[in-house]
Amino acid sequence: MNVARITLRIAAVVLILFIIIGPLVGIVLWSFAHRWYWPNPIPQEFGLRYWQMVFRQGRILDSLLLSLTIAVIVVGLSLLFAIPAAYGFARYRIPMERVLLVLFLMPQAFPQLPVFINLASIFNRIGLGGNMWGIIFAHTMASLVYSVWIVTATFRSIPMELEQVARNLGASRLKTFFTITLPLAVPGIIASAIFVFLWSLGEFTAAFFIGAPFIQTATVLMYTASMGYNMQIASVIAILLIIPSILFMIIIERYLKAEYLAGMGG
């Protein structure tokens, strides 16, 4: 009985580890593999050759830098729009509120390929094709669903009375927003920023159809590398793209303390 249960538990853990870590292990192995032919379970020859290649070839680092730049600007623009919009949704009666909120979902609601191919052809006509700002525009639009929805929920979770006390003590609307509401919404805003950042960093379709072939984000480069059967380069880029995600996990762990999260609920 007991033994059976423990066995079951171990099996479950192994399965979960396999599902989560399995692909990661594959990527890491590939990034250090000089030679890895089927059916060997591990590479025949290890080495740092492809890592060196990535760091020596400016092109690849440039792509990474481009991806990061786009992601940072997208986060900024997305929040710049989302914070006031979300505050409006949370605190005021806005006509057709539901319709508007669903509107933000539109870019994500349909298959990405047709949406972005269409957008790309429009951008080509107005000169935004092959341009960083074209990608930024597309990413910002598509990310609004995350930022607006998450931040709206955050503002809604802040009791109105916390703002009313401030007004009562003599603070204007604006002062109240910046001293009370915004600081209390920080956890939700950070959460949505992380979401948007990671989404933009990993986004492929829009980056490919709008940017290529003139500019290549890291995901596009990874794609071309793996298409050229260069699994090693693709794996190195993949690992480099995963690093920000891990960093953000740590940030969440560190700064979104239980106290803050508890405050959001109350």
Place this chain on the structure above:
Amino acid sequence: MAILETRNLKKYYGRVRALDDVSIDVDAGELLAVIGPSGSGKTTFLRSIAGFVKLDAGHVYIEGKDITELPPEKRDVSMFFQNYALWPHMTVFDNVAYGLKLRKMPKEEIEKRVHDVLKLLDIEELVDRKPSQLSGGQQQRVALARAIVVKPKVLLLDEPLSNLDAKIRLRIRFEIKALQQKLNLPTVYVTHDQEEALSIADKVAVMHEGKVLQLGTPEEVYKSPVNFFVADFIGTNCVLTLKVLDGRVKIGNKIFEVSSKETARMVVRSDEAEVLEARAEPGKDGLRIPGEIKGKLYMGSKYRYEIRIEESEDALFVNSGESFKIGEKITVFVPDGSYFVY
């Protein structure tokens, strides 16, 4: 002229009448207690003075100036919120100092004032804590400190002591009263607790379904309640349902003329009632009702008796120091002025 005047305040939420033609004045240094059951409009009354309720009708004046349309931050009234509403991202100090900082006060002055008010409420040592590290009662006192530290023109308190234990409650109750008198602050004090209201108020307003049923001194409200609701709501009472015959009600040695058709209700202040031996003759005038002891509860210094009487299905509950046996015939004596028939 009163500092705070409210005139014919009306606020309806759909069918619910949260405020139904409320007009109350509060003078400098005066403490108005507003009591009433849950949902009677007490909080709505405070919120309309503070500017958080858009009134359907009526006006609010402070020092003679019409502030009905003024935004909350321009009114200079401070409100203690029923659920404290402390800011979780700020320390106790920052919570209390917030209003003072807005008034652009010098730093030392702010520190002194915050320190003084925290000391007054006996929570100095909490100054660096966050609200999440405080007990309910401590949070309540911080919220109180935050409201009074700015020395507003009018102080609005929404059940400020509901979460404190009996001892601190009694002390803070009188400290609020002393402070309010020292600062000469007109104060509106909302409470569920009628005893608290009677003990600290200069004026009491009894609310029910958005209406002010009675407005008067604690003595007036206690001694001459205007209707059954007020009589029953104030004090510790027993209610007896009595049969009406030809417009009259007979109970014990008295007969009352009533307007109600079939049944009337009598409110008996049970604190003032006494249990006497069946044949005893009290020296005072009052109502004497013969009855029989049905139940007995030992309560330390006294007994609590459940008494059956002939005139009503309802039992009377009266405390007495003397010991009677269950089944014994007795007389309940209620002095004049301590029973009301409606």
